[in-house]
Amino acid sequence: xxxxxAVTGNEACANALRQVxxxxxxxxxxxxxxxxMQRFASFIADGxxxxxxxxxxxxxxxxxxxxxxxxxxxxxxxxxxxxGLALMWEMLHIASGDRLPIVMPVVNRxxxxxxxxxxxxxxxxGARDTGWIQLWSENGQEAYDNxxxxxRIAEHMDIRLPIMVxxxxxxxxxxxxxxxxxxxxxxxDFVGPFRNFLPLLDLAxxxxxxxxxxxxxxxxxxxxxxxxxTKVKDVVLDVAKDFEKMSGRKYGIFESYxxxxxxxxxxxxxxxxxxxxxxxxxxxxxxxxxGLLKPRxxxxxxxxxxxxxxxxxxxxxxxxxxxxYGSYGPLFxxxxxxxxxxxxxxxxxxxxxxxxxxxxxxxxxxxVLTELNEIAKSGKVNVLKEYIGVRE
Amino acid sequence: xxxxxxxxxxSKKEDRFTxxxxxxxxxxxxxxxxxxxMATEYPxxxxxxxxxxxxSSCISEFTAWNVPWIxxxxxxxxxxxxxxxxxxxxxxxxxxxxxxxKFIAFGGDGGTYDIGFQSLSGAMxxxxxxxxxxxxxxAYMNTGIQRSSATPLGADTTTCPAGSVIPGKLRNRKNLxxxxxxxxxxxVAQASPSHWQDLxxxxxxxHEIKGPKFINVIAPCNRGWRSKTNDAIQLSRLAVNxxxxxxxxxxxxxxxITVTPKEKIPVAEFMKPQGRFxxxxxxxxxxxxxxxxxxxxxxxxxxxxxxxxx
Ligand SMILES: Cc1ncc(C[n+]2csc(CCOP(=O)(O)OP(=O)(O)O)c2C)c(N)n1
Ligand code: SF4
Numbered sequence: 001x002x003x004x005x006a007v008t009g010n011e012a013c014a015n016a017l018r019q020v021x022x023x024x025x026x027x028x029x030x031x032x033x034x035x036x037m038q039r040f041a042s043f044i045a046d047g048x049x050x051x052x053x054x055x056x057x058x059x060x061x062x063x064x065x066x067x068x069x070x071x072x073x074x075x076x077x078x079x080x081x082x083x084g085l086a087l088m089w090e091m092l093h094i095a096s097g098d099r100l101p102i103v104m105p106v107v108n109r110x111x112x113x114x115x116x117x118x119x120x121x122x123x124x125x126g127a128r129d130t131g132w133i134q135l136w137s138e139n140g141q142e143a144y145d146n147x148x149x150x151x152r153i154a155e156h157m158d159i160r161l162p163i164m165v166x167x168x169x170x171x172x173x174x175x176x177x178x179x180x181x182x183x184x185x186x187x188x189d190f191v192g193p194f195r196n197f198l199p200l201l202d203l204a205x206x207x208x209x210x211x212x213x214x215x216x217x218x219x220x221x222x223x224x225x226x227x228x229x230t231k232v233k234d235v236v237l238d239v240a241k242d243f244e245k246m247s248g249r250k251y252g253i254f255e256s257y258x259x260x261x262x263x264x265x266x267x268x269x270x271x272x273x274x275x276x277x278x279x280x281x282x283x284x285x286x287x288x289x290x291g292l293l294k295p296r297x298x299x300x301x302x303x304x305x306x307x308x309x310x311x312x313x314x315x316x317x318x319x320x321x322x323x324x325y326g327s328y329g330p331l332f333x334x335x336x337x338x339x340x341x342x343x344x345x346x347x348x349x350x351x352x353x354x355x356x357x358x359x360x361x362x363x364x365x366x367x368v369l370t371e372l373n374e375i376a377k378s379g380k381v382n383v384l385k386e387y388i389g390v391r392e
Numbered sequence: 393x394x395x396x397x398x399x400x401x402x403s404k405k406e407d408r409f410t411x412x413x414x415x416x417x418x419x420x421x422x423x424x425x426x427x428x429x430m431a432t433e434y435p436x437x438x439x440x441x442x443x444x445x446x447x448s449s450c451i452s453e454f455t456a457w458n459v460p461w462i463x464x465x466x467x468x469x470x471x472x473x474x475x476x477x478x479x480x481x482x483x484x485x486x487x488x489x490x491x492x493x494k495f496i497a498f499g500g501d502g503g504t505y506d507i508g509f510q511s512l513s514g515a516m517x518x519x520x521x522x523x524x525x526x527x528x529x530x531a532y533m534n535t536g537i538q539r540s541s542a543t544p545l546g547a548d549t550t551t552c553p554a555g556s557v558i559p560g561k562l563r564n565r566k567n568l569x570x571x572x573x574x575x576x577x578x579x580v581a582q583a584s585p586s587h588w589q590d591l592x593x594x595x596x597x598x599h600e601i602k603g604p605k606f607i608n609v610i611a612p613c614n615r616g617w618r619s620k621t622n623d624a625i626q627l628s629r630l631a632v633n634x635x636x637x638x639x640x641x642x643x644x645x646x647x648x649i650t651v652t653p654k655e656k657i658p659v660a661e662f663m664k665p666q667g668r669f670x671x672x673x674x675x676x677x678x679x680x681x682x683x684x685x686x687x688x689x690x691x692x693x694x695x696x697x698x699x700x701x702x
Contacts, residue, residue, distance in 0.1 A: 064475065068462060209463065
């Protein structure tokens with residue numbers, strides 16, 4: 001029987017990791033992730049997991065050690081946020097290039113300068129091109145469920161890629177929510193035993209990891225990496241199906257909320273989707289056909305499916321909790337590329353919101369939906385990229 | 393598991409670091425690696441920092457390593473290997489793996505003294521059971537002879553060139569061996585390929601000690617030192633006999649000089665055959681040459697004072 005609890009997102013993820021019982025874990029503190037790894041360290045200290053921790057001296061070494069451990073042949077986890085993820089950047093490419101299925105919750109936080117410890121998506125967005133799979137989570141339940149599913153996806157024999165499970169700093173990591181835990185045994189059976197692939201510890205057949213590859217082959221290796229990514233979507237859907245059978249909770253590559261007949265739609269990631277859904281309900285009551293699309297699988301980005309889901313809307317606003325200075329927000333760029341091949345496409349705009357933990361309020365969602373409604377009527381977008389909730 | 397220390401016996405052993413690597417002919421580094429890899433009968437897993445050794449020993453599907461080998465990046469051979477070693481311990485503890493395995497990390501001086509210093513220090517502090525071997529050629533050779541913090545005083549490199557105003561490197565080398573000893577790890581040593589039996593024994597001994605070990609080995613680079621192609625062993629011997637590169641070990645805090653030169657010769661003898669010091673043998677730079685000798689004498693005197701004599 002599932003157990004209903006009231007826990008923080010960090011606690012939920014730590015518990016998922018305990019239930020999976022990985023072999024090795026890299027640990028280094030950074031707010032707002034710290035509490036997740038502290039809890040996991042207690043599980044180790046209390047003998048609740050078999051995991052050996054590596055209490056590294058930096059995130060760069062954490063990812064390096066995780067790569068070494070994964071190459072040695074076993075299940076490996078770590079977690080980080082913000083500057084920590086940024087410090088790992090060099091090694092993120094190596095983890096994916098070596099095809100090592102490391103699982104890493106990323107508790108999203110802003111990047112310096114100026115220093116800010118609160119939630120936004122700049123960290124994971126900055127790591128979007130490192131060859132990692134990315135799953136995003138609206139609340140603690142999704143973060144917990146995604147963490148469990150992440151192992152199956154990353155370790156799938158056709159994939160063998162590292163994966164990040166993103167959850168919003170503080171809003172999810174530190175807020176207490178109602179959550180349904182699965183039984184330990186259910187999780188253990190669902191994830192299954194770790195299957196090795198070319199481990200360093202196979203002494204009979206010595207492997208060389210990380211050779212020098214010159215111009216004659218490097219290009220091909222990189223194309224191969226892209227090709228593996230094209231297989232991820234189906235694996236994510238298969239794993240979600242199995243997960244639904246076990247938990248009753250349904251997951252896809254994105255969530256559509258009242259989108260089927262929507263004239264206006266918002267595309268938004270993670271926790272802000274919850275607030276937006278409430279405001280969409282209010283607009284529906286007023287007779288405005290509003291809907292929402294919340295991406296779950298951000299890398300690889302499901303272009304065709306997202307284009308299909310948005311194609312009948314008249315106006316769409318993509319909302320980014322990260323920026324690309326001098327360009328559009330990162331999510332906007334993906335959605336715009338997805339819609340580009342369509343002959344008839346919705347009008348698009350981009351709003352940057354909630355940077356560095358700035359509140360995203362129902363009034364902001366209402367403001368965006370009102371503007372979208374006007375755009376749908378007039379057929380004209382006034383400002384393509386704009387900051388909302390900003391002090392002038 | 394001691395290997396008899398005779399060339400006849402050693403020649404019968406299977407190479408763990410084989411011919412076919414693409415390091416420059418006459419390079420000191422592969423000699424160091426070969427001896428170190430011979431010095432144990434245990435299965436060994438190797439981690440390698442980016443640098444000359446790494447880029448030349450494993451290219452595409454060709455590898456000179458006859459043992460499991462991993463390269464990830466420049467600054468993290470120690471951190472990477474701590475992951476491998478931790479997974480090994482985890483699987484052993486869980487009863488999923490039962491063989492005895494030894495772990496060696498190899499890094500150049502740049503990847504060890506400079507950019508990899510934090511990751512090395514961290515791995516040693518955590519107490520991973522591994523030997524970290526630095527092959528010290530005194531500069532970033534792979535990228536074209538730029539100075540590192542191991543570059544000797546007075547040397548001419550591409551980023552501290554000997555010019556009309558500045559005569560090469562103005563700072564002393566970082567004494568990494570001593571810094572590693574300050575980590576209070578169970579074994580630290582300095583070795584040279586010219587004294588291959590001493591190097592061999594140090595690696596062998598290190599493998600028998602549980603915990604983190606560090607061995608610093610001088611590895612002449614004819615490209616960077618501007619020396620003759622066949623001079624690597626001769627130069628490393630001169631490094632020892634001038635006391636520029638003393639051979640010693642620090643075991644559980646006790647320092648022991650393992651090879652004492654019969655006669656301590658002037659450091660200029662080591663420097664003269666090397667183009668990187670050519671400018672020091674002019675009348676204007678007499679003072680700097682003098683300083684090099686003084687530094688060597690000072691360090692040697694310190695070491696004699698610290699060392700337990702047999
Ligand atoms: C982060 C990073 N910075 C710089 C480099 C470029 N790089 C590769 S090898 C190398 C020098 C290696 O020098 P050293 O460690 O002394 O080894 P050697 O080449 O002398 O054998 C440098 C600077 C790199 N690979 N990664
Ligand atoms: S450049 Fe120097 S260190 Fe590098 S392979 Fe050649 S001789 Fe060896």
